Amino acid sequence: MDVGDYLHMNLNGNVGVNYAGGMNQGQSDHAMGFAGNGQLTGNYYSPNLLNFTVDPFYNRTQSDSTFGSLTNTTGVTSSVNLFNGTRFPGMVSYNKLYNGTSAFNVPGSDLGLAQHTNTQNFGIGWSALIPDWPSLTASYFIGNSTNDILGESGQDAEADRTLTLLSTYKVDGFNLTGQFLHRTMHANFGEALQVGEFPVTTDSSSNSYSVTGQHALPFTGNFAVTYNHLGYGYNYRDSYNAENSGSTNTVNANAAFHPTMKLSNSYYVNFNDNLLGVIPQPVLSSGTPLNLGAAESFKSVLVGSNVFYQVLNSLGISAEVNHQDQMFLGQTYSATQFGASANFTFGRSLLKGLSFSFGAVDTAQQEHNTGLGFVGNLNYSRKLLGWDVSGNFSYAQNVQTVMLVYTTSSYSYLASLRRRITERAYYMAGYSGSHSGLSANSGTTSSADRIWTGLIYRGNSFNAYYNKSDGLAIFTPSGLVPIPTNLPPGILPGDEFTSYNSKGWGMSAGTSLVRRLTLSAAFGKSNGSTSDPLQSIYTNNTLINVVAQYRIRKIFMNGGYTRVKQSVGTPGAPPLDVTTYYIGFSRWFNFF
Secondary structure, three states, X not given: OXXXXXXXXXXXXXXXXXXXXXXXXXXXXXXXXXXXXXXXXXXXXXXXXEEEEEEXXXXXXXXXXXXXXXXXXXXXEEEEEEOOOOOOOEEEEEEEEEEEXXXXXXXXXXXXXEEEEEEEEEEEEEEEOOXXXXXXXXXXXXXXXXXXXXXXXXXXXXXXXXXXXXXXXXXXXXXEEEEEEEEEEEEEEXXXXXXXXXXXXXXXXXXXXXXXXXXXXXXXXXXXXXXXXXXXXXXXXXXXXXXXXXXXXXXXXXXXXXXXXXXXXXXXXXXXXXXXXXXXXXXXXXXXXXXXXXXXXXXXXXEEEEEEEEEEOOEEEEEEEEEEEEEEOOEEEEEEEEEEEEEEEOOOOXXXXXEEEEEEEEEEEOOOEEEEEEEEEEEEEEEEOOEEEEEEEEEEEEEEOOOOOOEEEEEEEEEEEEEEEEOOEEEEEEEEEEEEOOOOOOOOOEEEEEEEEEEEEOOEEEEEEEEEEEEEEEEEOOEEEEOOOOOOOOOOOHHHOEEEEEEEEEEEEEEOXXXXXXXXXXXXXXXXXXXXXXOEEEEEEEEXXXXXXXXXXXXXXEEEEEEEEEEEEOOOOOOEEEEEEEEEEEEEEEOO
């Protein structure tokens, strides 16, 4: 459709009518209603001058969602692009989601806990791309979200503001990049899984600067240096108030050379004046009180070099030496590490497809030698008797993380099988797992195991899985986040840890036995518990989700059934039991 001489638009979408019903804790309800979604696209004068997309949806049953038809979602996604292909392009976006369904994250669970979600996001960005001048890109993002676990009191809310400035420039063979990022976040935590005097409110802000320079060197080499500064502050309010702030500066420089096809060599220097710079953003933004005093007493300088040589096509060797000086909580630590590794790939006979690498690292400190560390990696991938077989095993013992006094050990494994049964039939199965924190001074531990299997025949499929996990976590507005195993000791107070364990299993199937008819069904069940020094919380979740669709030309018949049964609290707590179902007809239209 043309409006005037310059505005051009197209609109298409689906319009339909639905009948829906539900059972909530024994109370039933039924309703008829309209539903639909659309896509409006267009441009003004020229697509390069201004183009836009608006995608509204109303009473949409989320057939592609984990929780199916549990809620009817209404909202819009939209974006506008300005001056594409010019030196000053820009964009604006706006998205809103009302009455959506999402999952409160529980580590190791495929389901999580069903929760209502409302989100609203706004973003704006602009760039200045002038030849022979530094480029500049600026963007500002505003995000708001609220979540509440079904059947539980309390609500998690989060408001996020992010400003980003990015500039690049090339001069005399140097590639220069500079970036500034400012972020503020306000969060309120609900009381479903957290124990204490509520509400819990946190405010945090951070400013980050970084500058990077790169330049080519002789012998196919490259040099790069990066400077980062991060300033961070937060305010935590519960039964007590906690305010703290900190900053960190890091400098990383490295030079690499590749004088021959088989030989490569690199050198590096790293400086860090605060452990804050190595704490992951999810931990910083979680609202958990941090011991930033310990972080600010940290200083570290690391220098080192490594060399790699490809002896044979199937054999490569490498060696590394580094020296590190650290100061932490009034103590000074120094260590020199020597390490070597080799990797080999078998290319013939039964061992074809097998490759492995192993290495040893010796650490010598000023008082004594701390002993050998070991890392190993084994890979196998080959077709045997019609089966595609692959596997991996990785192991690391006494691996140093951030602190010289802080080491950890871990291993992980993966094995999978796949076989083509007939022309259009496949079978697959696999097992994977990971375990960390095996040494006595590792600080945190975690483990996860998963087994799965599946069968595909023509347009039909069947899948099943079982998993379990346990470890330590912290609370965030979106759920439990496992504590990274390389988090320095003393940064998180011990009473802020929440231990968790979770088990789950499920299966799903899909079929299209009749042309234009698709059916899918899924069942999942998980249970677990979290515990902190005050109280244990138990979770149990069962989900059944069935979706059907039949298409006749531009008309669609849709149907669905969802049942969620979940409980949160002490053992024996009454569960939330919600059942929803719907059937509807919709037609696709090209309006203009």
